[in-house]
Amino acid sequence: MARFYVTTPIYYVNDAPHIGHAYTTVTADALARWHRLLGEEVFFLTGTDEHGLKVQRAAEASGRTPREHADITSRRYREVWASLDIAYDDFIRTTEPRHYRTTEQLMQAAYDNGWIELRHYEGLYCVSCEAYYTEAELVDGGLCPIHRTPVELFQEENYFFKLSAFEDRLLEWYDRYPGAVTPEGKRNEAIGLIRGGLRDISISRTSISWGVPVPWDRAHVFYVWYDALINYATAAGYGSDPDRFARWWPAVHHLIGKDILRFHCVYWPALLMAAGIDPPARIAVHGFLLVGGEKMSKTALNQIAPGDLIPTFGVDGVRYHFLRDQAFGPDGDFSYEAMVARYNADLANNLGNLLARVSTVVERKCGGVGPAPNPASKLGASAEAVYEAAAAGWARIAPSEALEATWRLVRDANAALEAAEPWKAEPGPAVDEVLGDALEVLRIVALLASPALSRASQEIWQRIGLPGRVEDQRLPGAAAWGGYPGGLAVRRGEPLFPRIRD
Ligand SMILES: [Zn+2]
Numbered sequence: 001m002a003r004f005y006v007t008t009p010i011y012y013v014n015d016a017p018h019i020g021h022a023y024t025t026v027t028a029d030a031l032a033r034w035h036r037l038l039g040e041e042v043f044f045l046t047g048t049d050e051h052g053l054k055v056q057r058a059a060e061a062s063g064r065t066p067r068e069h070a071d072i073t074s075r076r077y078r079e080v081w082a083s084l085d086i087a088y089d090d091f092i093r094t095t096e097p098r099h100y101r102t103t104e105q106l107m108q109a110a111y112d113n114g115w116i117e118l119r120h121y122e123g124l125y126c127v128s129c130e131a132y133y134t135e136a137e138l139v140d141g142g143l144c145p146i147h148r149t150p151v152e153l154f155q156e157e158n159y160f161f162k163l164s165a166f167e168d169r170l171l172e173w174y175d176r177y178p179g180a181v182t183p184e185g186k187r188n189e190a191i192g193l194i195r196g197g198l199r200d201i202s203i204s205r206t207s208i209s210w211g212v213p214v215p216w217d218r219a220h221v222f223y224v225w226y227d228a229l230i231n232y233a234t235a236a237g238y239g240s241d242p243d244r245f246a247r248w249w250p251a252v253h254h255l256i257g258k259d260i261l262r263f264h265c266v267y268w269p270a271l272l273m274a275a276g277i278d279p280p281a282r283i284a285v286h287g288f289l290l291v292g293g294e295k296m297s298k299t300a301l302n303q304i305a306p307g308d309l310i311p312t313f314g315v316d317g318v319r320y321h322f323l324r325d326q327a328f329g330p331d332g333d334f335s336y337e338a339m340v341a342r343y344n345a346d347l348a349n350n351l352g353n354l355l356a357r358v359s360t361v362v363e364r365k366c367g368g369v370g371p372a373p374n375p376a377s378k379l380g381a382s383a384e385a386v387y388e389a390a391a392a393g394w395a396r397i398a399p400s401e402a403l404e405a406t407w408r409l410v411r412d413a414n415a416a417l418e419a420a421e422p423w424k425a426e427p428g429p430a431v432d433e434v435l436g437d438a439l440e441v442l443r444i445v446a447l448l449a450s451p452a453l454s455r456a457s458q459e460i461w462q463r464i465g466l467p468g469r470v471e472d473q474r475l476p477g478a479a480a481w482g483g484y485p486g487g488l489a490v491r492r493g494e495p496l497f498p499r500i501r502d
Pocket of ligand 1: 126127128129130144145146147148
């Protein structure tokens, strides 16, 4: 059986969940739903990143232990994901014992293979970034280039990962797997970083205690970033369940933002190689979700919480926006006006209107019983082409293209209804045929849009009289034209997507 393992980055517990996190997570959730429809065995992982000095200090400031602090902040993510119908299979927290075990074993393997060694290190450290900077990288007379706050001089004995020894192997890997990092521009960026020369990297700290202890030297903890990357292996069973790990690894799809490209596309494959593990099959890199042309940040006060949007747009409207309006890859600009326009055009006017019209006319002309579609309908050919395009879009991790294709079928069905005007015609075979075709389109669209519309899809399914659950259908068979049996009770209901005043 085909398998699909998809991950989001684990989110830093100190950050408040915002629509940037939601964008990645909704995408992963929709991909997982699509692959489940294909009948594949799916494993969808998300979680929270809970170590590091920032967490330790935030906990101290609030009079809590780091663990208590992380318990509270991690919960916020699970609450947001529940509110967006995110159906993950596993939520990992890096403070869990299973993750300590895997991190220790994976790092021990790299150490035993000779790729990690102790060195003296002194550098300028930004606590907010959890990263060292060189003088040249600082701005405005010594401030962190990201946070514009002072850096601190840290001196310590660190364990170093001999990343510089992996340049050739990484380039060979990129050569052998041209589709491993997408899109092409991000792949080239990663290759550029490697060709530019890699320095060995410090992977442990003695100055902080909130982290996974280095198993061969307990005075150290692993630097938060390296323990964080390993979460993907922990959840797949590395070090605890070898059979499970062999099933899920390396066929993993990481979805990441471009700000963590270096960690995922350079450090992570090298670290895996050092431990004798294959690098991930796929790293899909997306751009930033900008607000008013700027990256969301606490300091710019332009963070939008997903929960702010749900009352207006509904869960489906919010999910649909991220998947349809934001192309996965380039930077996207979030705008409330564009979100309203898309909702009204695609959901209220196109899909919502199709359902409302069909159910109304079936009630008036067919006594509320949905007729069967015409097996030779022109819409059947359209549905077939739409399925091919939608399936290709989901496979490419291009949900916006998949949904754009799906909505072509909605528009074709609306156009066919407008041409035939069954609401003006006398009941009879001609009216039955055009309504049967429209019901069949609604069935297929409910199916193909279900990765995005987690609630409305099931509602459409039920209103046109179909039994069972959309998510239990199996593609491609279920998308074939002619599946609507006819003779089912069609129910008219409240508008599925009430129009939003703009
Ligand atoms: Zn910083």
